[in-house]
Each structure stands twice: as structure tokens, then as C-alpha cells.
Amino acid sequence: MLTTTPTLHERVLAWYDEHARDLPWRRPGTAAWGVVVSEFMLQQTRVDRVLPAYVLWLERWPTPAELAAAAPGDAVRQWGRLGYPRRALRLHAAAAVMVERHGGEVPSSYADLRALPGIGDYTAAAIASFAFGGRHVVLDTNVRRVLGRLVGGEALPPPAVTRAERERAEALAPPDPLGPRWAVATMELGALVCTSRAPRCERCPVLDACAWQRAGAPPYDGPARPRQRYPGTDREVRGRLLAVLRDAVGPVTPAALAAVWPIDDQRERAFASLVADGLVPALTSAQPDPAPSNQRMPDSSGETVRQQ
């Protein structure tokens, strides 16, 4: 019988068929909205942390319309400690646009998706591909790393997406029959095998074709990657303020906020940025439950004030 050696594409897809994780947003029948929610949550957040949050979110808001009808503050609270809580506000805003301009449905085209708040190049391509079967170049950190090693022969991709990377990804897009699965498969390969720190090259289905491996797996030598500091920065202060505001059952006193960080001007600056982002307004707007009026609530100018 006639056998031909599998192509690189076929090998990656075969690997995916055997090793892909069973993630809820990949299950057949998942609504586009589920894909949207998963993609927002997965922005800079690992799968294992997203899983429980994803389930709870969809139980509470199974459709864009239901989220859009909720208060933004509820979205931020439901977001919990996933991180980057502006994503919760943007997801809420995106749901509102879906209701207002797309009949309550998730738009299927890349252009319409790209126009929604919180959706950039990657997320638009991902939703269009995964939820609607479109074929787009999906260039996330995993794909960038996989292609960078496999084709480019480099340990890690440069700090920002380059044109060369995009052209390389387009050149490698498989012919039609393999379709949009190429994107998920390469992402999964990057997540499980071709990892950033300690790649499991023994398990790689295309090890023999890897330019980086062939070159002896040289270390990264590109431009310095910006290191993200956290301790002592405004981000840490924001995080602490957020935790207080998010977890508060009733009104929040200025003293409770002050207790979070001892440096007054830094704390006030962080607070002001939370106001500007809409996070403080969302978290301190009148709740349906507790009685309003003379509650002491933070204000936009400083942290000392009361609710209207």
C-alpha cells in the first residue's frame, strides 16, 4: 500500500488530535459567546485559573444580552481576582455593543469583532477562527514562539510582533482542508510542548524539522525584554485598593482605603487612575440591595468623600 510521509502540518494536527486538552470552550456546541468570554479571560491569564471563572461567568450570564443588562460593577466583582479587571469592563461594554448593533449576537467577521472594546488583533482572529471557522493568522504568544523556533531558529520571539513574524505565519498557513485547526493546534503545541521556560522537545511532533533545535538550541539573543516590576508600583497599589472595593459588602471608608498603602500621594494617584478607568465608579455605584443615602463612599477627587 502506498504511504507518504506526513507533512509538517499533518504531524502537528495529528499531535493535536491526540494530546489536546478538553477545555470547555472547545467542546462542540459551544456558543460563540462562550468563546468570547474565554478569550477575554485568557488574555495574560493561564488556563487553569480561567477554568472555574469561565464556568461561573457563563452560568450567570449565558448570553451577551444578559451580561449587558447587568451592572458593570457586577461584572467586575464576578471577575474576582483574575487580574486586569479592566477586561471585565470591556467585556461588559462589548456585550452592550453586541446588543445595540448586532442583534444580541456575537459578530462573526474579523472586522466587526476587532471594533469591539477589549478585542485586538489576536482576539478578533481567535474568535473568528474558533467560533466561526474562519481562517485567520492567529498570532498569540504560543504561536509566535513555536514558529520562531521551528522556522526562525530563535529561542524566543521579539518583544513586539514584527512584520516578519506575520509574513512567516501567513506563509505557513496550511491549505484549505486543514482549515482553522492549524491555529489551535500550534497554540496548543506552544502551551504544552514548546513552552517558554523548559520546552519538552522530546514530545515534539516536528522536532526533526525545528530550526532552533538544528542550530543547537541557542539562547535568546534579541533585544532586551522589558521586565515587569510589580512590588511597590502603582499596579500593586491599585490591586490592593481594588481588593477592598471589590470585597466590600457595604460602604467603604476612607480609612479602609488608607490602610492599604501608607504613601498618601501614591495611593491617591492610584485611586485616581482607578476612577479614570471606570473601576471605582463601577464598584461604588448604588447597589440594588443595601439602603442608599448617607453612605460614605470614595470619590473621584480624593479618597475622602461620601456618596451622592
Add this chain to the structure above:
DNA sequence: AAACCGTGGAG
């Protein structure tokens, strides 16, 4: 276009 925006787990 460089810097900023949370949080937590892995190595």
C-alpha cells in the same frame, strides 16, 4: 511606540 495594566503558579 514604549509603558502601563493584576494575579498567581512554575521553575
Add this chain to the structure above:
DNA sequence: TCTCCAAGGTT
């Protein structure tokens, strides 16, 4: 322990 960084987006 401490560093790195994780399905990015926005300004």
C-alpha cells in the same frame, strides 16, 4: 527565594 511570564489591549 526570586524571577519569569501567562490565549493582549490600550494609550
